[in-house]
Amino acid sequence: MTQDEMKKAAAWAALQYVEAGTVVGVGTGSTVNHFIDALGSIKDTIKGAVSSSEASTEKLKALGIEVFELNDVSDLDIYVDGADEINAHNQMIKGGGAALTREKIVAAVARQFVCIVDNTKHVDVLGQFPLPVEVIPMARSYVARELLKLGGDPVYRQGVVTDNGNVILDVHGLSITQAAELEEKINQIVGVVTNGLFAQRGANIVITGTPEGPQIK
Secondary structure, three states, X not given: OOHHHHHHHXXXXXXXXXXXXXXXXXXXXXXXXXXXXXXXXXXXXXXXXXXXXXXXXXXXXXXXXXXXXXXXXXXXXXXXXXXXXXXXXXXXEOOOOOOHHHHHHHHHHEEEEEEEEEHHHEOOOEOOOOEEEEEOHHHHHHHHHHHHHOOOEEEEOOOOOOOOXXXXXXXXXXXXXXXXXXXXXXXXXXXXEEEOEEOOOOOOEEEEEEXXXXXXX
């Protein structure tokens, strides 16, 4: 089974958590694209979706799924999204697709966060995947200096502007054993919008695509 087939298996398995008549929170990325395809197969049974990125919004609308603004939705039953890395505590690094801020906002609103990944995303210690930090453009150099003080090696993601009009610093060289504490510490740096650690709000359910089929934790 290929990596993409494992992603697809995990994504389609997430349909079991989608309740009829609800608005579904939808994330961003290659695994989520499979989930959006799956959602299209039951689009007549759901009310619609809230999306974390312009790319996902376009794909949802192309399948005929109504997309709501988060401000017009009082709550979400579930939010389904992938991860770039995830540990045994269901804490993760996200933001490889530069949609981390909107992903974090939608995840905060949802009662359940269902994370869909293939088995290559599981790690013992977070940090091998560079930690994305979304930054107000004028603060980029200042924030980079502060991230250096925390032991990281921040690299400006050239040519990338987020859906919010900001820039991304990818922090290399971290070994993250206290994820919730580091998430809070980075978010307190002036000029940081948010960072890609999803530790204080980790996943409630993790569906992992494996060669033996989806594994649910």
